[in-house]
Every structure is written in structure tokens, then in C-alpha cells.
Amino acid sequence: MTDTPAIHLTDLSFAWPGGADFRLEVDDFALPKGGRTLLLGASGSGKSTLLSLICGVIAPQSGRVEVAGTDIAQLSRRKRDRFRAEEIGIVFQQFNLLPYASAMDNALLPLRFAPGRRARVGDERAEALRLAAALGLDAALMTKGRAGALSVGQQQRVAVIRALIGGPGLIVADEPTSALDAAAQAAFVDTLFTHVAAAGASLLMVSHDERLADRFDQTVRLDDIARVTRAAAV
Numbered sequence: 001m002t003d004t005p006a007i008h009l010t011d012l013s014f015a016w017p018g019g020a021d022f023r024l025e026v027d028d029f030a031l032p033k034g035g036r037t038l039l040l041g042a043s044g045s046g047k048s049t050l051l052s053l054i055c056g057v058i059a060p061q062s063g064r065v066e067v068a069g070t071d072i073a074q075l076s077r078r079k080r081d082r083f084r085a086e087e088i089g090i091v092f093q094q095f096n097l098l099p100y101a102s103a104m105d106n107a108l109l110p111l112r113f114a115p116g117r118r119a120r121v122g123d124e125r126a127e128a129l130r131l132a133a134a135l136g137l138d139a140a141l142m143t144k145g146r147a148g149a150l151s152v153g154q155q156q157r158v159a160v161i162r163a164l165i166g167g168p169g170l171i172v173a174d175e176p177t178s179a180l181d182a183a184a185q186a187a188f189v190d191t192l193f194t195h196v197a198a199a200g201a202s203l204l205m206v207s208h209d210e211r212l213a214d215r216f217d218q219t220v221r222l223d224d225i226a227r228v229t230r231a232a233a234v
Helices: 047-054 077-087 103-112 115-121 124-134 139-143 152-164 182-199 210-215
Strands: 007-015 022-031 036-040 062-067 088-091 170-174 202-207 218-221 226-230
Touching: 007 047, 022 047, 036 210, 047 062, 047 170, 047 202, 077 088, 077 115, 088 152, 103 115, 103 124, 103 139, 103 152, 115 124, 124 139, 124 152, 152 170, 152 182, 170 182, 182 202, 182 210
Parallel strands: 036 202, 036 218, 088 170, 170 202
Antiparallel strands: 007 022, 007 062, 022 226
């Protein structure tokens, strides 16, 4: 008996409401549980739309979007939001930190919406500080000052803590290395792999940078798994 895939998309079809400018279709795509998959695609190719479907931000017109065995395409918007908070940690390209809140407040934010993750953590602040130390962030940086005053690298690590805290089963990273030079990029990927593995999570990272391909268990090109048609840029 095989493990349930971390992600399984079947017969998926999505078009933005109100027109036929953009359509994305996926016949079959699976991310193995515990796997590290890189999804490659050019800017504007539909990667962000696919991530939004996987994370339940939007719902397809037809097909299945299974995450850890749950078809989130069949859930209401409220239930998709709750599922995402509990089961998916997201590292956004621009990090999406609350700039006037502390790094600690940003790191703990998902736990406010995910009682299951919060219950697994126990002492929330201690867990955030443990992850911070492992990622090379000083405790003082977590608790003093504004997150918006941190360097890009420090903000990036706070975003990773926010994604990992509470042990969600799936980590999704959307172009998290786009602002980094080659050395910093390699160090970040090493750090992300280490902590995703320690959490026993699966990783889907999206990028346009083909140099990352040999670092992952599986590399998938968007054009190979999806048909994207458009009448105008999206």
C-alpha cells in the first residue's frame, strides 16, 4: 500500500470568471509524500494560478485538487481557508510579513487561525525561538523592533519560520530565491531542505531558475503537466 500523495491533481480545469482570457488544465499531476519538487515556468506562465488552486485560494470549475487525500475543490471557501491554515505552510515571493509587527508576531500568525497546528506546538514562543536559532536568527531580532526593518535575508527566514511552525504537512514556496544572489540562494535552499525534512513535510517550490533543478528529487516543467491557453497576458 502506497502513501497518499501530498498533492494529486486530476482532470483539473480553471478559467478566470467573466471571460475566456485564460484557461489552465491539468490531466494528472502528483507530488509524492515527503518529496521535494521544483516546478519550473517562465514569468506569467500560470504558475501562480496553479499554486492558488493547490492552496485553495481559488477553486477549479472541474476536477480534483487533493492535498493529503482531501479534495479541497469540494470544500466551501471558508473550509478551504481553514484547511490551508492547518495543512499548508506558504513562503511567499515577497514574504508578506506585517511590517509594523515584530518578527515574533509574524511567525506566530498562522497559529491564530489553525488550532491543530497550535496544539502541536505547545509553547508557541519557545518553538518560534527554536526555529529562529536553527535558521541563524538572533532571539533579539524576533522580539524587538518591526519586521519591516529587517534585512531581506532576515525577513526571508521569518517567512520560513511562519511556514514551518506547527508542522504543516505541505510547504509551498513561491519564487523565494528570486531576490538572492547565487551563494545566498544555495544557502537558503540548504536551510529550507533541512527544516522541511526535520518536519517530515513535503515541499513544492516554484521558480523560473533552472539552475536549481539538480537540488530537488523531482523537477517538473509547467508546460509538461498543464495546458495554458490565453487571449491576453495574465
